[in-house]
Amino acid sequence: MTLALEIISPERLLLARQVSMVVIPGTEGDLGILPEHAKLITSLRGGMIDIYEDDEIIDRFFVSGGFAEITETRCTVLADEIMKLADINRDTAAEQLAAAETEYRDVDEADPTAWRNASDRLITAQARIDALAHQ
Incomplete structure (x- = not known):
């Protein structure tokens, strides 16, 4: 089935x-x-x-x-x-993670929408790096 x-x-x-x-x-x-x-x-x-x-x-x-x-x-x-x-570029993924970490660190926690967006970008960037371990 x-x-x-x-x-x-x-x-x-x-x-x-x-x-x-x-x-x-x-x-x-x-x-x-x-x-x-x-x-x-x-x-x-x-x-x-x-x-x-x-x-x-x-x-x-x-x-x-x-x-x-x-x-x-x-x-x-x-x-x-x-x-x-196979199309994930290691250098690009590392740059995206660094940018997401900076954005998350600098986000205004009093703004829940900005915090959620920064958090989502950080989770996605880290997941992209983690995916490279499966290549």
Whole structure:
């Protein structure tokens, strides 16, 4: 039994295929999605999307955030920004992390929107660095 997976970036439909399982980075933790999963809509944090065929990872993507809609037969990922793991540039990722750390350190904590945005950027930048360990 398989699950229809669609990954959609702001620019285009990036992937549409049948998979055995997909693991997505939900904001409350990683979610393993199998056929016949309960219906769910969740927001995504920065992290890895692992696509499985049988018991093997066949593809990996880094997503900066977005949403996922899950039904019994389908998982649709609407990504803010998504890239193949192999396309992450180590130097660029390090620069983004340094900038996010500076922004987070300097944010006005009395402004909850600014604090949340800085926090989200820091989490995503750190997740991008962490993803490089999987290359």
